[in-house]
Amino acid sequence: MKAGDFLLSIGIVGSQQFIDEISKYYRLYPSFRIVSYTYTSPGELDALIECAVKECNFLMFSGIIPYHYAKKILIHFPIGSSYLSFNxxxxxxxxxxxxxxxxxxxxxxxxxxxxxxxxxxxxxxxxxxxxxxxxxxxxxxxxxxxxxxxxxxxxxxxxxxxxxxxxxxxxxxxxxxxxxxxxxxxxxxxxxxQSVPTIKGGLEKAITLAELNQSKNSQVAAVCFKNIGNEQITLFAKSMQAKVTSSDSGLQLVLSNRGVLQTLILNQKLAGLFNEMTTIYGKISFGIGYGYTVKEAESHAITALEFAEKKPVERAVYLLDEEKKLTGPLFQNEERYALKNEDPLVKKLSGELKMSSKNLSRFLYFLQVHDFRPFSSHELADYFTISRRSAERMIKKLLDQQLLQVAGEEQPYEQGRPRSLYQAGSKLKGLR
Missing domain, CATH: 3.40.50.10660 (PrpR receptor domain-like)
Incomplete structure (x- = not known):
């Protein structure tokens, strides 16, 4: 029986004694399919978990010991889990x-x-x-x-x-x-x-976490890229059992759901697919977005693509989730940033600069992507896709507030005027 046959399937993993106790309370949750998986020694857990992850949406373990043995398998599947804590x-x-x-x-x-x-x-x-x-x-x-x-x-x-x-x-x-x-x-x-309140509380917690996990896995996932042939995009989508569509901005999008994409990320299959496309097209960038609607996922994928395009590597993949948390570059030394910056200092600075919090946050991530190295107005203009004059106006605002300082000059061409270079002041570095 597959997990998809029911609204939500929860697997309970434990000894026969534990299952005998906790199964008394399954009836309290009639809208869920609760399946028992028993073992007599930790050595049996590998085969048991391999089976359970295919049949369930969420797993609850009787304690830290079975969870410890199972975690090496769980990391390869987008399945939530919890365990009854010792207390x-x-x-x-x-x-x-x-x-x-x-x-x-x-x-x-x-x-x-x-x-x-x-x-x-x-x-x-x-x-x-x-x-x-x-x-x-x-x-x-x-x-x-x-x-x-x-x-x-x-x-x-x-x-x-x-x-x-x-x-x-x-x-x-x-x-x-x-x-x-x-x-x-x-x-x-x-x-x-193990007291009755402890067991019932553990089951209730598992039910709650399972619902939250299911909500996340059913989110829309969008993958976008530039300069890829239609045939290759179709093959890519087919391998993901996804569909191809066009965004409002004209980019080709592959739409799936978060659960499917997370599985492909965890088992490295997505990395393999991206490698194949890199072999064909050379340097390539990908953006992945999660969201509760297609529009939201598309917007997040495009933003993630913008970050990926700034990386001077052969293949860069960035992911922006529904909470506007950016992760990347995937499959490399990935880091995580929060684009949804609710820092009071950011709000205060945006007011003083008469700049939106969104643009100030984007500027902060421009600095982070460039590892806080000195930059020119040309680089800032390219990043924001604005004119050089607009970039210079933004820089002047930041200089006036002593958020930036002049770091020197560069001479990109033998002839022509040198370009000024700027770097973040201590106040901006404190917002890293």
Whole structure:
């Protein structure tokens, strides 16, 4: 069954115990298709996730451990995800249960958890002076760059050895696979308690994030370029399962949706398509725009193309999203800028200069694209597509406000007058 067969499909990934608990609340969301994916050890997750990303629009994981294993696959798909966070409440409920039902002290319990601080926080806030003697943590799991594997056997051995040496009477674990193996070995053990509010809250959060993610993926995506033959554009659109249209400005546009384009970006297929076109046409620039309407996506794609054309490289691709955040050049050392500048200082300066915030923001990004190097009025005129006289008027306004300073001159031709060069003053550099 495909994700497109339903309005929204959400996959829940966890152990059988977790699925048994959370599935009780699926009925609260009848307008969603919620699918359970169970595993017994982290090693099974690769195949499970490969299947889930094809069937669902969003994935929720039972905790940080399955999410840690899945993230290397998730980065290749435009699918949203969340996980149930470990918290101090789980530790507090588990310790209360152990004390009330088993009458054990902390020194008689071996504990594993992501960070020791969760336990120390509970003891400190409860005013308990006693400290735990046997604690094993795995804080590296929160490091997004860490690709280490969690050794289930290491944790099982840790708890088992302490119990067999009669140093402990119970193992409290935060890892389902460890709990299952301890049970098989006959070691008294308990899995950290996940409260009903925590589970229901996690599911509700996943539903909300899934809706937001779906809204984004269904946005219009437009790709525009100049000086490309119609045949090549048609082939490009066909490979994206998209359609070709013309913009009001006369540019050829390829229209698709954000979800499709994000997939092509993540799996590098878009880079391959652009490389093929570069091989045929030489230096080439592309602009990608996202928006809630075709008009908005088209406008953003054209703006992104303007930035791409300023890059002196063989192939430059820029992307402008619905929040006017510019990313690029894609597939290289990309950076991100916010074209929608709501900085109060920008608004104040635009008023003093009698220049629109939009034009001042564009000027700031002109400086950024040129790495704040000295520039001439000719370069500014080319960037804004205005006359040299208009560019000089803009520069004069900025000089009068001491936002620019004269950096020197250049002599581009043997004959003729030298051109003045300008550079940003400290106030403008502070707006980077």
């Amino acid at each position: 101090e409440n789980m530790v507090a409920l588990s310790l209360l249960s152990i004390y009330y039902h088993r009458s054990l002290t902390l020194s008689e319990v071996s504990i594993d958890l992501p960070r020791r601080e969760f336990l120390e926080g509970v003891l400190s806030e409860a005013g308990i002076a006693e400290s735990a003697s046997f604690v094993k943590e795995y804080p590296w799991i929160y490091d997004s760059l860490e690709e280490r594997e969690l050794s289930i056997e290491e944790f099982v051995t840790y708890h088992s050895a302490l119990y067999e040496d009669k140093k402990t009477a119970l193992a409290l674990t935060s890892i389902h696979a460890v709990y299952d193996q301890l049970q098989e070995r006959g070691i008294p053990s308990m899995f950290m308690i």
